Amino acid sequence: MKAETIMPLYSARAIRKRVAELGLTITENYRETQQLTVLCVLKGAFIFTADLVRNIKVPCTIEFLRASSYGNMTSSSGEVFIQHDLDISNKDVLVIEDIVDSGLTLQRIIGELDSLGPSSLKVCALLDKPAARRYPVTIHYRGFSIQNVFVVGYGLDAGGKYRELPFIGMLEQITCSS
Numbered sequence: 001m002k003a004e005t006i007m008p009l010y011s012a013r014a015i016r017k018r019v020a021e022l023g024l025t026i027t028e029n030y031r032e033t034q035q036l037t038v039l040c041v042l043k044g045a046f047i048f049t050a051d052l053v054r055n056i057k058v059p060c061t062i063e064f065l066r067a068s069s070y071g072n073m074t075s076s077s078g079e080v081f082i083q084h085d086l087d088i089s090n091k092d093v094l095v096i097e098d099i100v101d102s103g104l105t106l107q108r109i110i111g112e113l114d115s116l117g118p119s120s121l122k123v124c125a126l127l128d129k130p131a132a133r134r135y136p137v138t139i140h141y142r143g144f145s146i147q148n149v150f151v152v153g154y155g156l157d158a159g160g161k162y163r164e165l166p167f168i169g170m171l172e173q174i175t176c177s178s
């Protein structure tokens with residue numbers, strides 16, 4: 001029998017502190033911008049985006065894009081399903097991701113958004129897993145760099161579970177004798 005445990009990695013307090021720092025840096029870098037388009041990548045980035053935008057002191061328009069490739073698995077299916085109804089022509093766009101793992105999702109999103117003619121396109125990711133990267137991508141604002149482990153909480157899921165946790169933890173599967 002398999003059971004799951006979660007080993008805490010970043011507490012709610014540590015996340016709050018880092019999100020505030022990111023907000024300050026982003027505010028500084030966009031201080032001349034009239035209206036920043038913040039693009040939340042659903043579902044994983046919904047909590048991070050909600051917290052981050054309250055730390056960005058520049059007028060924002062919040063938009064959403066749906067990207068999915070993991071489904072119920074802990075490794076990428078290799079295909080990314082993307083859905084949106086964006087009009088970002090001539091807009092300053094900041095893409096918000098919860099995690100960049102293989103890089104496939106972000107690479108596909110950037111390809112799609114580039115074709116829509118934004119005036120600038122940058123990426124903010126809470127978590128970066130550089131050891132897992134297979135598709136090169138640029139992350140302009142990074143919360144934490146983590147090892148090659150599967151993490152959950154603060155928006156991140158495993159098969160749809162654990163998004164609601166206020167902290168980020170490593171998912172561990174243990175085999176129990178029954």
Ligand SMILES: O=P(O)(O)OC[C@H]1O[C@H](OP(=O)(O)OP(=O)(O)O)[C@H](O)[C@@H]1O
Binds near residue numbers: 043098101157
């Ligand atoms: O760098 P990659 O290997 O592509 O992995 C990163 C992507 O995978 C997760 O999305 P997922 O497909 O699980 O959808 P979800 O956000 O709805 O959970 C995560 O939220 C990122 O968007």
Ligand code: HPA
Binds near residue numbers: 070099101
């Ligand atoms: O480590 C992860 N956790 C949750 N979702 C993910 N999607 C890519 N990597 C991860």
Ligand SMILES: [Mg+2]
Binds near residue numbers: 071
């Ligand atoms: Mg997921």
